[in-house]
Amino acid sequence: xxxxxxxxxxxxxxxxxxxxxxxxxxxxxxxxxxxxxxxxxxxxxxxxxxxxxxxxxxxxxxxxxxxxxxxxxxxxxxxxxxxxxxxxxxxxxxxxxxxxxxxxxxxxxxxxxxxxxxxxxxxxxxxxxxxxxxxxxxxxxxxxxxxxxxxxxxxxxxxxxxxxxxxxxxxxxxxxxxxxxxxxxxxxxxxxxxxxxxxxxxxxxxxxxxxxxxxxxxxxxxxxxxxxxxxxxxxxxxxxxxxxxxxxxxxxxxxxxxxxxxxxxxxxxxxxxxxxxxxxxxxxxxxxxxxxxxxxxxxxxxxxxxxxxxxxxxx
Amino acid sequence: xxxxxxxxxxxxxxxxxxxxxxxxxxxxxxxxxxxxxxxxxxxxxxxxxxxxxxxxxxxxxxxxxxxxxxxxxxxxxxxxxxxxxxxxxxxxxxxxxxxxxxxxxxxxxxxxxxxxxxxxxxxxxxxxxxxxxxxxxxxxxxxxxxxxxxxxxxxxxxxxxxxxxxxxxxxxxxxxxxxxxxxxxxxxxxxxxxxxxxxxxxxxxxxxxxxxxxxxxxxxxxxxxxxxxxxxxxxxxxxxxxxxxxxxxxxxxxxxxxxxxxxxxxxxxxxxxxxxxxxxxxxxxxxxxxxxxxxxxxxxxxxxxxxxxxxxxxxxxxxxxxxxxxxxxxxxxxxxxxx
Numbered sequence: 001x002x003x004x005x006x007x008x009x010x011x012x013x014x015x016x017x018x019x020x021x022x023x024x025x026x027x028x029x030x031x032x033x034x035x036x037x038x039x040x041x042x043x044x045x046x047x048x049x050x051x052x053x054x055x056x057x058x059x060x061x062x063x064x065x066x067x068x069x070x071x072x073x074x075x076x077x078x079x080x081x082x083x084x085x086x087x088x089x090x091x092x093x094x095x096x097x098x099x100x101x102x103x104x105x106x107x108x109x110x111x112x113x114x115x116x117x118x119x120x121x122x123x124x125x126x127x128x129x130x131x132x133x134x135x136x137x138x139x140x141x142x143x144x145x146x147x148x149x150x151x152x153x154x155x156x157x158x159x160x161x162x163x164x165x166x167x168x169x170x171x172x173x174x175x176x177x178x179x180x181x182x183x184x185x186x187x188x189x190x191x192x193x194x195x196x197x198x199x200x201x202x203x204x205x206x207x208x209x210x211x212x213x214x215x216x217x218x219x220x221x222x223x224x225x226x227x228x229x230x231x232x233x234x235x236x237x238x239x240x241x242x243x244x245x246x247x248x249x250x251x252x253x254x255x256x257x258x259x260x261x262x263x264x265x266x267x268x269x270x271x272x273x274x275x276x277x278x279x280x281x282x283x284x285x286x287x288x289x290x291x292x293x294x295x296x297x298x299x300x301x302x303x304x305x306x307x308x309x310x311x312x313x314x315x
Numbered sequence: 316x317x318x319x320x321x322x323x324x325x326x327x328x329x330x331x332x333x334x335x336x337x338x339x340x341x342x343x344x345x346x347x348x349x350x351x352x353x354x355x356x357x358x359x360x361x362x363x364x365x366x367x368x369x370x371x372x373x374x375x376x377x378x379x380x381x382x383x384x385x386x387x388x389x390x391x392x393x394x395x396x397x398x399x400x401x402x403x404x405x406x407x408x409x410x411x412x413x414x415x416x417x418x419x420x421x422x423x424x425x426x427x428x429x430x431x432x433x434x435x436x437x438x439x440x441x442x443x444x445x446x447x448x449x450x451x452x453x454x455x456x457x458x459x460x461x462x463x464x465x466x467x468x469x470x471x472x473x474x475x476x477x478x479x480x481x482x483x484x485x486x487x488x489x490x491x492x493x494x495x496x497x498x499x500x501x502x503x504x505x506x507x508x509x510x511x512x513x514x515x516x517x518x519x520x521x522x523x524x525x526x527x528x529x530x531x532x533x534x535x536x537x538x539x540x541x542x543x544x545x546x547x548x549x550x551x552x553x554x555x556x557x558x559x560x561x562x563x564x565x566x567x568x569x570x571x572x573x574x575x576x577x578x579x580x581x582x583x584x585x586x587x588x589x590x591x592x593x594x595x596x597x598x599x600x601x602x603x604x605x606x607x608x609x610x611x612x613x614x615x616x617x618x619x620x621x622x623x624x625x626x627x628x629x630x631x632x633x634x635x636x637x638x639x640x641x642x643x644x645x646x647x648x649x650x651x652x653x654x
Binding site for chain 1: 399
């Protein structure tokens with residue numbers, strides 16, 4: 001005869017086991033212990049640093065001594081509205097908007113294919129294809145693009161082979177965005193930005209599309225919607241949270257980047273470069289801080305607008 | 316004396332849906348295999364079968380979500396080869412309801428009119444009417460996520476019916492509802508179908524649901540139709556062992572044992588047709604299960620296992636006891652196929 005096993009086992013011994021058992025029986029404590037490190041990290045390291053930065057932006061610099069005046073003032077912000085600085089802001093925001101739009105347009109069909117049709121091996125291939133560029137050095141990619149886009153580069157050669165040099169020249173002859181060659185024009189900056197940030201758009205859009213149940217599209221067709229109507233009225237609105245998530249990446253990454261426009265494009269500054277020079281060579285920390293606030297405000301406005309337009313309704 | 320004209324044969328009328336040698340294969344899987352079928356205009360037709368028997372694929376073939384790999388389908392006499400779903404005047408109530416999560420109930424219902432270009436005021440008015448038809452008036456501004464399963468089901472129904480389809484397809488629409496609600500919806504669907512005079516094609520794996528609701532039932536197994544007929548037909552005169560077993564769990568027994576045919580043939584005897592009769596055959600009760608309205612008795616009659624359903628009584632034999640049973644040979648159905 002085997003002994004009757006107990007209905008409730010004896011408590012575990014050892015201080016660690018006892019502590020674990022105690023925490024398991026107190027779910028609130030368990031949650032508290034889980035979120036504590038994140039809260040400390042976000043609260044102190046992240047938000048704290050950001051607040052320190054914001055405070056800096058309300059100081060100003062003494063024009064003669066070059067020393068920071070630790071007094072509350074909006075003078076630094078007023079400086080942002082000088083035409084030279086305002087140009088930088090407009091230039092950067094326009095570029096970020098154009099890059100975001102282009103990324104969304106290019107990413108959508110790729111993400112759609114991956115979400116709806118790719119299975120097994122093809123899906124793995126898709127993820128590798130999208131992620132691979134992220135695994136190699138950003139600088140290497142940007143310099144590679146400089147060579148690709150240069151006047152003696154492969155792209156020019158390709159256009160010549162296809163007898164399309166005229167098209168390239170027409171594009172470069174455009175005011176503002178054009179230039180001597182792609183590598184020294186805004187067009188070039190734009191192409192490289194789109195290339196570099198595209199994965200950040202594809203992945204969230206693909207995730208959003210994956211979550212759209214297939215019967216919804218069948219229901220739309222069943223109710224008489226043509227493929228175009230299904231896309232406009234069902235698929236696109238449901239993918240919108242993914243597009244917004246992706247655009248947060250592409251938009252804010254473009255707003256803050258200071259390396260790509262430095263290597264590829266005209267020598268005119270973007271916000272990131274302005275911050276870099278102001279806090280570096282110019283030593284004007286308050287103005288650098290004020291410049292940093294610009295993308296934060298723009299992103300805030302952007303998200304608010306997206307919410308107003310119902311971009312998150314499908315969440 | 317004038318000779319009275321016979322009433323027109325039903326076959327003279329155009330059928331709502333016709334399958335002619337339709338197959339749908341997915342690689343090596345024969346989801347639907349050479350199905351011939353006529354669904355009459357205005358009838359409540361049920362496709363009954365276990366999961367994977369091809370009934371849902373048949374529904375999807377009618378809707379246009381799938382195309383046959385062989386054979387063809389006619390809808391009101393017109394061939395539907397290659398016609399996409401949005402060009403078919405056929406609507407579906409999906410098993411998952413498939414309500415659009417980014418729209419409120421009213422916009423969901425009005426969707427079919429919106430894609431047809433009906434003005435906003437007009438389509439919302441029609442949607443309100445459709446909602447009151449399914450007794451959901453006033454729910455228009457809610458989101459699908461805020462409704463119960465039964466309410467979502469009604470919204471899906473209103474959304475499909477607003478298009479005034481020639482055929483309404485229902486894919487296990489009551490599967491996710493609890494018993495009480497399901498019985499209520501069964502009754503309402505039946506009423507609605509009669510009132511609208513529409514052809515309803517209803518897919519279900521629930522044999523009781525199919526029998527109680529449909530004018531005619533097609534029993535599916537392994538991609539093929541086993542039998543088509545009225546509920547009574549299917550139940551009383553199952554064509555095969557599969558039908559006898561799947562529809563209302565029958566006793567499938569050798570015909571000579573049942574006393575209706577020769578050895579080698581098979582017969583179906585419904586459990587409720589077996590009675591306790593002191594003048595009957597000797598049987599041993601091997602199990603007794605109380606089901607509320609009925610008691611199920613597992614019996615052994617000279618080595619042949621039988622199941623009987625009898626009314627609860629105080630003096631029913633217990634497991635292990637001997638008893639005597641009988642059945643009316645007229646209730647025994649000799650089947651065409653034993654398999």
